[in-house]
Amino acid sequence: MKDTTTMQKWTRDQMARRVAQDIADGAVVNLGIGLPTLVANHLPADREVILHSENGVIGMGPAPAPGQEDYDLINAGKQPVTLLPGGCFFHHADSFAMMRGGHVDVCVLGAFQVSATGDLANWHTGAPDAIPAVGGAMDLAIGAKRTYVMMEHLTKGGESKLVPACTYPLTGIACVSRIYTDLAVIDVGPGGAVVIEQVEGLSFDALQKLTAVPLQRA
Amino acid sequence: MIDKTCPSAAAALADVPDGATVMIGGFGTAGQPNELIDALIEQGARHLTIVNNNAGNGDTGLAALLAAGRVRKIICSFPRQADSHHFDRLYREGKLELELVPQGNLAERIRAAGAGIGGFFTPTSYGTLLAEGKESREINGRMHVLEFPIHADYALIKAERGDRWGNLTYRMTARNFGPIMATAAKTTVATVHELVPLGTLDPEAVVTPGLFVQRVVQVARTATVGAGFKTA
Numbered sequence: 425m426k427d428t429t430t431m432q433k434w435t436r437d438q439m440a441r442r443v444a445q446d447i448a449d450g451a452v453v454n455l456g457i458g459l460p461t462l463v464a465n466h467l468p469a470d471r472e473v474i475l476h477s478e479n480g481v482i483g484m485g486p487a488p489a490p491g492q493e494d495y496d497l498i499n500a501g502k503q504p505v506t507l508l509p510g511g512c513f514f515h516h517a518d519s520f521a522m523m524r525g526g527h528v529d530v531c532v533l534g535a536f537q538v539s540a541t542g543d544l545a546n547w548h549t550g551a552p553d554a555i556p557a558v559g560g561a562m563d564l565a566i567g568a569k570r571t572y573v574m575m576e577h578l579t580k581g582g583e584s585k586l587v588p589a590c591t592y593p594l595t596g597i598a599c600v601s602r603i604y605t606d607l608a609v610i611d612v613g614p615g616g617a618v619v620i621e622q623v624e625g626l627s628f629d630a631l632q633k634l635t636a637v638p639l640q641r642a
Numbered sequence: 643m644i645d646k647t648c649p650s651a652a653a654a655l656a657d658v659p660d661g662a663t664v665m666i667g668g669f670g671t672a673g674q675p676n677e678l679i680d681a682l683i684e685q686g687a688r689h690l691t692i693v694n695n696n697a698g699n700g701d702t703g704l705a706a707l708l709a710a711g712r713v714r715k716i717i718c719s720f721p722r723q724a725d726s727h728h729f730d731r732l733y734r735e736g737k738l739e740l741e742l743v744p745q746g747n748l749a750e751r752i753r754a755a756g757a758g759i760g761g762f763f764t765p766t767s768y769g770t771l772l773a774e775g776k777e778s779r780e781i782n783g784r785m786h787v788l789e790f791p792i793h794a795d796y797a798l799i800k801a802e803r804g805d806r807w808g809n810l811t812y813r814m815t816a817r818n819f820g821p822i823m824a825t826a827a828k829t830t831v832a833t834v835h836e837l838v839p840l841g842t843l844d845p846e847a848v849v850t851p852g853l854f855v856q857r858v859v860q861v862a863r864t865a866t867v868g869a870g871f872k873t874a
Contacts, residue, residue: 478745479669480815495672496814502670513814515821515849516669516695517753520746524766548771555730556742557722562766563746597769 430625433606439574441466442621443532443604446572451529452476452522454564457501459574460532476528478560480519483511500560523560523567531568533561535575535603537590540617540637542600544573545592558595565596577605577634584636586610586617607631610639618642646808646858647837651681654831654857658687658796661714665693665752665792665823666704667799670723673816675800675833677861679703682712682798689714693752693792695745695819697721697729708732715739717792719748744772747789749822755791756825756854763788797827801850804834805841808855809848817849824854831857 434442440462447453447463449471455461464486467473475484477499484499485506493504522528535546547561548554565571575585586603603610608622608631618640622631632639648654655678658664664682668674683706690713697718698705707713709728716738721729732738743751744766754762763786767773777788799820801810810832812820824830832850837860 477815479672480818494814496816498670498672498815502672507814513812513817515817516745516749516819517822520749524746524750524764553734555722555733557720558742558744558772559720560745562744562770562772566765566768567746594770 431607431623431630432625434623435606436462437466439604439606442609443572443574444468446602447471447473447530449473452482452527454478454523454528454531454568456531456533456561456564458534460534461499461501463532463574476519476522477505478519478523478564480514480516481505481507481511482514482522483508485511520560520563520567523563526567526569528568530570530572531564532572532574533564535573535585535600536592537585537587538573538575538600538603538612539587539590540612541614542598542612543590544571544595544600545590546573546595548593550593561595565599570601571599573600573603575603575605577607584634586612587636607634611642616640645806646852646856647806648831648857648859651677651833651859651861652684654678654859655681655685655796655798658682658685660687661689662687662795663691663693663793665794665797665799665819665827667694667797667818667820667823668704669695669815669818671699671703672814673800673812673818673820674703675798676703676864677833677859678798678831679707683707683710686712688712691715691717693717693748693794693823695719695748696723697726697740699723700725701728705729708738711737713738715741717741717743717748719743719745742772748792749819751789751792752819752822752826754789755793756822759791761788761790792826794823794827795829797823797830799823799830799832801832801834803836803838803843804832804855804858805838805843805852806858807840808832808850808852808858809843810834810850810852810855811843811847812849821850824850829856830854831859833859833861835861835863
């Protein structure tokens with residue numbers, strides 16, 4: 425693996441910054457729980473982006489100052505947030521109409537696995553003793569105009585999370601359009617996996633060796 | 643004269659029978675009607691079917707109702723959480739039936755019940771475990787899954803202000819399931835922190851019109867801020 429020795433993996437914040445670059449001025453965005461939440465910290469200051477959270481708020485601002493948390497004002501991860509001028513509240517059916525009706529421009533989700541054609545598995549490991557919990561994952565995956573995934577390129581065991589077919593239970597079929605890993609930005613869809621960008625010091629061939637599906641050059 | 647106000651949470655829930663389906667508002671603890679859940683535990687109804695987004699946090703509220711062994715089945719989207727130990731134990735012991743529903747389907751099935759809709763097709767969950775055994779159909783070139791409404795005997799919700807007709811407003815993201823659950827139950831019981839005379843609530847800003855609400859109980863305001871309650 426001498427062709428990967430000089431590579432610099434992207435940190436979680438660098439991944440978040442890279443996602444943020446692809447979010448256009450004026451976009452309405454839903455950031456999933458966990459890694460995707462970091463994207464909010466990296467949105468370019470010269471772009472006005474509206475953050476939606478499925479529990480019933482749009483126009484979310486940054487985390488409140490310590491001591492100013494109000495637990496009636498939380499995001500989908502149940503963390504206290506703030507409201508920007510122009511933001512508002514709504515009930516759950518309206519909130520999911522925003523998602524499911526195609527009114528949200530970009531949704532960023534975490535994942536266990538994504539297939540080359542954009543199938544997503546991110547809600548359930550399928551382990552016999554696991555207690556399943558789905559939340560809004562299936563609605564978010566299929567409802568937004570574009571669904572992006574942020575995930576590590578490899579599992580802790582070193583296996584590719586970009587797979588020919590998901591082995592974990594599916595969240596949605598052909599719903600992901602782009603994935604951001606700690607090694608690369610890759611478009612997925614009917615035409616398969618196309619590498620948009622990779623980390624410095626990592627050759628295309630080395631990336632291919634780490635990835636379980638055939639990669640194409642952009 | 644119409645007066646939907648009740649003197650206490652206990653009085654508002656006195657007639658809940660064993661086997662009732664009870665919707666409980668809240669997303670996590672925001673909007674969870676704790677006083678009504680405590681009164682339901684005290685009241686003693688058993689074999690309940692509960693509809694909530696989650697399956698209880700910590701040891702209070704919905705978690706306490708589960709721990710008291712009053713619930714037969716829970717319909718929810720996100721039971722597993724860091725502090726859902728009562729649910730986890732009962733589920734693993736086979737003492738609690740779980741119907742896991744994608745959150746958007748949960749909301750829309752409740753809305754459908756309230757609006758008199760007999761069912762709807764949605765792309766959500768198509769091709770997944772949660773669509774197994776359900777009718778599907780291609781509509782406008784996309785596969786959809788048939789989902790049915792969720793009706794309830796009671797809805798227990800937390801609002802912010804209300805009047806004797808049952809008109810309600812909410813506070814920030816504590817609104818969540820309140821307005822739709824209010825429409826889907828035969829008897830909706832709402833707690834409010836302020837009970838105001840008719841005509842006080844801005845008619846342009848009433849969120850739940852009173853006809854969806856049967857009982858209103860005033861409860862003390864509880865702190866939602868680290869440093870105490872901050873007025874909205």
